[in-house]
Structures are given as C-alpha cells and as structure tokens.
Amino acid sequence: MGARARFLGLAAGCSLVASTFSLSALPTSAISTIVLGGTTLSALLVSGCSSAPRTANAPEPRRLDPPGNLSSWDQLSWIERQIDGLPANADADRATLKVRAAELYVEVQRPDKAGVSAREAIFALGREKGSIASRAHAVLGAVSLIRGDAATARSEVDRAVSFAESDSDVTTAYGLKAIVAERGGNASEAAAARSRMRSSTDPRLQDLVNAIMAAAPAPRPAPVAVASPTQGSSGPKIITRAEWNPAPIGKNVDPMGPISRITIHHEAAEYYGTTKAEGLKKMRDIQRFHQRDRGYADIGYHYIVDRVGNIFEGRPISLQGAHAGNINKKGQIPNAGNIGISLLGDYEKKQTPTAPQERALRELVSWLQGSYRIPQQNVFTHAEIRNMYDLGGTACPGCNLAPIVIDIRKHGPNSNRPAAAGLRR
Numbered sequence: 001m002g003a004r005a006r007f008l009g010l011a012a013g014c015s016l017v018a019s020t021f022s023l024s025a026l027p028t029s030a031i032s033t034i035v036l037g038g039t040t041l042s043a044l045l046v047s048g049c050s051s052a053p054r055t056a057n058a059p060e061p062r063r064l065d066p067p068g069n070l071s072s073w074d075q076l077s078w079i080e081r082q083i084d085g086l087p088a089n090a091d092a093d094r095a096t097l098k099v100r101a102a103e104l105y106v107e108v109q110r111p112d113k114a115g116v117s118a119r120e121a122i123f124a125l126g127r128e129k130g131s132i133a134s135r136a137h138a139v140l141g142a143v144s145l146i147r148g149d150a151a152t153a154r155s156e157v158d159r160a161v162s163f164a165e166s167d168s169d170v171t172t173a174y175g176l177k178a179i180v181a182e183r184g185g186n187a188s189e190a191a192a193a194r195s196r197m198r199s200s201t202d203p204r205l206q207d208l209v210n211a212i213m214a215a216a217p218a219p220r221p222a223p224v225a226v227a228s229p230t231q232g233s234s235g236p237k238i239i240t241r242a243e244w245n246p247a248p249i250g251k252n253v254d255p256m257g258p259i260s261r262i263t264i265h266h267e268a269a270e271y272y273g274t275t276k277a278e279g280l281k282k283m284r285d286i287q288r289f290h291q292r293d294r295g296y297a298d299i300g301y302h303y304i305v306d307r308v309g310n311i312f313e314g315r316p317i318s319l320q321g322a323h324a325g326n327i328n329k330k331g332q333i334p335n336a337g338n339i340g341i342s343l344l345g346d347y348e349k350k351q352t353p354t355a356p357q358e359r360a361l362r363e364l365v366s367w368l369q370g371s372y373r374i375p376q377q378n379v380f381t382h383a384e385i386r387n388m389y390d391l392g393g394t395a396c397p398g399c400n401l402a403p404i405v406i407d408i409r410k411h412g413p414n415s416n417r418p419a420a421a422g423l424r425r
C-alpha cells in the first residue's frame with residue numbers, strides 16, 4: 001500500500017514548517033509509533049480476493065463494503081439494506097456486514113449499537129475464528145473501554161489478538177491492548193503491545209481510538225510515591241479541559257505511549273491576562289488556531305500556565321501532543337511520550353515569567369515527574385529537543401524562560417535557585 005502520509009504539528013506556539021515524508025522510507029521500527037488519519041481502507045479490508053474469472057452468466061459477487069464516499073450513517077443504512085437482502089444461509093456475509101456496522105457505530109459514538117452488532121457478527125460466525133472474529137472482539141474491547149469496564153476490555157482485546165490475521169487486525173488488536181495496559185498503569189506491557197503493531201497508519205485502529213478518547217478520556221494519573229518530601233500527593237489545582245468548552249478532537253492524533261519526558265514552551269505572543277476567564281478564552285483561541293491554521297487534531301500542548309499561576313489542561317495526556325516535532329529524517333518522534341507545557345506570554349525579550357507563573361510551572365513539573373516517574377534530567381526546552389532531533393533551531397521558550405527550565409533539570413523543580421529567581425525584573 002502506498003503509505004505516504006503528511007506529518008503535521010511540528011510546533012505549536014513557535015513558527016515552524018510542516019514536512020512530508022514517505023513512510024516507506026523509514027525503518028519499520030520507527031513507524032510503529034506513528035498513527036495518522038487519512039483515507040479509509042475499509043474497502044481493501046473487507047473485499048475478497050478471489051482470482052477466479054467469472055463466466056458471463058455467473059451472478060455478480062455480493063458487495064460487502066459500503067461506498068466510502070457516504071457518511072458513516074449512510075454507510076450504516078447501506079449495510080442494513082444489504083443484510084435485509086441476504087439469503088438465510090449467508091452467515092459469513094452477514095458476519096462481515098455486521099462487523100463493519102459495529103465499527104461504524106463506534107465511530108458515530110453509539111457504543112450500545114456497536115456492541116449489539118459485534119455480538120451478532122460473532123453469533124453469525126459460529127465457531128469460525130479469524131479476521132472477522134478479531135474485528136468483532138476489537139469492537140467489544142473498545143466498547144468496554146468506553147464503559148470503563150477494564151476487565152472485559154482486556155479479555156476482548158486478548159481475543160482480538162488471538163484471532164487476528166491481517167496486518168490491520170494485528171495492529172488494531174495490539175493498539176487497543178496498549179491502551180488497556182496504559183489505563184491499568186502498566187507502561188511496560190503497553191510498550192510491549194505497541195511494539196507488536198505492524199503499522200501505525202491503520203484507520204480502523206484510529207477510528208476506535210478516537211471514539212474511546214472522545215467518550216472516555218484517560219483519567220488523571222493516580223499519584224505514586226515520590227522521593228521529594230515537598231511533592232504534594234494530589235498535585236497542583238488544574239483547570240479542566242471541560243471548563244474551557246473545547247471543540248471536538250480531530251482524527252489525526254496518536255496515542256501518547258509511555259510518558260518519559262517534558263518539553264517546555266512559551267506561547268510566543270505577548271499576554272497580560274490576570275483572570276481565569278481570560279485564560280479560558282485564550283485556551284479556546286489557541287485550540288482554534290492549532291486546529292484551523294495548523295491542522296492539528298486539538299490544542300498542541302497538554303498544559304498551559306498563565307501569568308497568575310492558573311494551570312489549564314490542554315490536550316488529554318492520553319494523546320500525543322503537537323509541540324516538539326512529529327518526526328525527523330531518522331524516523332524518530334520527538335512528540336512521543338512527551339508532555340508539552342506552554343507558558344502564556346512572549347519570553348524572548350518582551351516579557352519575563354512572573355513569580356506565580358514560575359511557581360505553578362515548578363509545581364506542575366514536580367507533580368508530573370512524580371506521577372509518571374519522569375527522570376529529572378528529562379525536562380527540556382523546545383530548542384533543546386529540536387537540537388536533539390536535528391530539527392533546526394527555535395528561540396522557544398525564549399531567553400527569559402529557558403534558564404528556569406535548565407534550572408529545573410539541573411536542580412529539580414523544587415530548587416527555586418537564586419539563579420532562576422534572579423531573572424525576574
């Protein structure tokens with residue numbers, strides 16, 4: 001398959017260009033963590049591949065793949081009509097149509113109907129296993145995740161893995177398995193599952209993941225025991241995403257994967273707001289800019305800190321951000337497992353972080369490091385990350401904020417060294 005995809009989202013607040021790479025030019029190990037939106041491959045996935053020539057009076061083969069140019073709801077109507085026209089003994093075709101309907105019902109956020117349709121597919125299959133069974137169990141796994149039923153999700157996803165046949169089946173099943181493991185707090189199992197994915201451009205997985213994230217975003221991480229005595233167990237107050245009334249998340253988004261590092265940015269636009277209401281409006285503004293002008297699925301950062309120390313939740317932490325860079329020429333992915341934090345303001349000469357803003361940043365970093373066991377040395381400026389990945393320079397997060405980030409990395413988030421504090425004028 002001509003796997004050519006456009007990578008968007010190299011940076012958020014800083015001016016950088018989107019790039020185009022050919023996936024086939026990348027080592028397969030690099031591809032495993034990339035997930036992109038794009039064309040629907042459902043037609044390829046469900047069509048048969050019989051090479052026997054048809055004779056003139058043989059019947060037309062039954063079509064099992066709805067026209068891809070229809071809306072999801074129209075595809076569902078199309079499938080209903082096909083099922084109505086099936087002879088009683090066409091169980092295999094019925095199962096194929098039912099499983100596609102189940103996937104579409106997940107997509108249109110009707111998990112109840114998706115579950116029913118997937119079970120009907122499994123019933124029609126009888127004892128037969130294989131690709132259709134794998135897809136049906138993958139849907140049941142996604143539905144269970146949406147309902148918060150982790151135990152059922154795990155067993156359904158394991159069935160999806162065991163019945164998987166095609167690359168798409170394998171990728172979908174292991175991708176879902178990784179999410180189940182992540183939500184169970186098992187990062188190593190998640191990484192192992194992710195390494196078994198055969199591609200990451202699979203639209204079936206992506207549709208399921210999007211539906212799960214939209215209906216049941218990952219909960220805030222449970223705090224784990226940390227060495228630092230100043231680390232509060234509940235973390236800083238965070239203004240939730242729901243409070244700023246965000247637009248829906250788009251499709252071109254990747255699961256976060258195991259979290260291992262933090263990258264700090266500035267918004268690169270002067271900001272002087274002092275109220276929460278101004279911050280909430282700014283969140284909507286940044287999201288609109290990132291979605292409409294940059295083509296991102298959502299606001300690029302996971303957290304935003306204003307100048308009075310309010311911390312706003314941005315992109316759900318279960319999703320890879322669009323802030324550090326999507327991929328470099330070696331196929332490495334700076335955004336993978338990388339929490340993006342941006343400070344409102346322009347800290348390249350024009351402004352300096354305020355004391356409450358720096359304090360909130362330090363509390364946030366401290367809490368994230370404890371919650372996700374992020375090593376102290378894995379806190380970077382945007383410029384440092386771009387250098388590490390050979391992506392070219394940026395001034396972000398500006399010469400008045402970068403020394404604070406470097407101080408956090410060298411001396412810990414709770415150091416509050418005079419070197420950093422002395423920057424303030």
Ligand SMILES: [Zn+2]
Binds near residue numbers: 011014265266
């Ligand atoms: Zn930046």
